[in-house]
Amino acid sequence: MSGAGDIVLDVQNLEVDIPTPGGMLHAVRGVSLTARRGETLCIVGESGCGKSLTSLALMGLLPAIAARRAERLSFAGEDLLRAPASRLRALRGDRMAMIFQDPMTCLNPSLTIGDQLTETFLRHGKGNRRSARDRAVALLERVGIAGAAGRLGQYPHQLSGGLRQRVVIAMALMCGPDLLLADEPTTALDATIQLGILQLLAELQREMRMALVLVTHDLGIVARIADRVAVMYAGEVVEEGSAAVVFDAPRHPYTRGLMDCIPQPGRTPPGTRLGTIPGLVPSLVGDMQGCAFRGRCPHAMPACTEPVAVRGDAEGHAWRCVLPENALERAA
Incomplete structure (x- = not known):
């Protein structure tokens, strides 16, 4: 088909x-x-x-x-x-990127939102830490999260389910799949x-x-x-x-x-x-x-x-x- x-x-x-x-x-x-x-x-x-x-x-x-x-x-x-x-x-x-089921469990509770967002960007050699952070802030703003820069230092348990889902979407888009x-x-x-x-x-x-x-x-x-x-x-x-x-x-x-x-x-x-x-x-x-x-x-x-x-x-x-x-x- x-x-x-x-x-x-x-x-x-x-x-x-x-x-x-x-x-x-x-x-x-x-x-x-x-x-x-x-x-x-x-x-x-x-x-x-x-x-x-x-x-x-x-x-x-x-x-x-x-x-x-x-x-x-x-x-x-x-x-x-x-x-x-x-x-x-x-x-x-x-x-190729994937958004997994249930944002409550697919984020690592021991890492900050910023670390999890920038990891893929850095691993695939898309830029340095500063550009990775700028990309993360821009995508968090794009997916509708206010105060994006301040969110990078937070942990998943500090966000609501809707915000976590938006973080997961931003994470999948970090490298522009x-x-x-x-x-x-x-x-x-x-x-x-x-x-x-x-x-x-x-x-x-x-x-x-x-x-x-x-x-x-x-x-x-x-x-x-x-x-x-x-x-x-x-x-x-x-x-x-x-x-x-x-x-x-x-x-x-x-x-x-x-x-x-x-x-x-x-x-x-x-x-x-x-x-x-x-x-x-x-x-x-x-x-x-x-x-x-x-x-x-x-x-x-x-x-x-x-x-x-x-x-x-x-x-x-x-x-x-x-x-x-x-x-x-x-x-x-």
């Missing part, structure tokens, strides 16, 4: 396997994605569907026990699968702060012309800022396309189920009972055959037990389902 353009990230058939006492866990299965400069790609799905592991695999930050494979994994035309560890370290934090991965960047924040963080990310993405890959389970976030959407279920991408097309005309029953679970402004009357997706996510341990969603799908048929190929149209909308294209519209 990919397309043309000024591609920064190109992933084809990414797999992540983790051995467990019960057998091999196939956590990420055949994921293909592209991210273009100046574009926001949102990876969406239920908790446990493989979104965060996919982002960690892209950065080469998987735990040692996990095995990563792919047909292609390239950044700005550079093959990351064959790159030595030293080259990956040079790219991470410099041209071409690719920014944001893994659930607003999960621990209240709704008002969430909106501000999302608007900030969108502004910075446009200003710096980064490729932004946002991992989330919140379709409201996706509707606000996404250019393209990749819907994941049970470790694989089941639908991908432009945000407008996926929201207006989903082709996979799982995507339709997610849409039915949230109220649509101007469409859902007050008091309307929202939809649900019955059943449980299947185990990803051992071999899997056919569509992983068939046990929860109201449209399941015998063909769903066989391997399901990816289908698509000329506009770049792709989905993994055997249903006719207009079946979900008729059902709705």
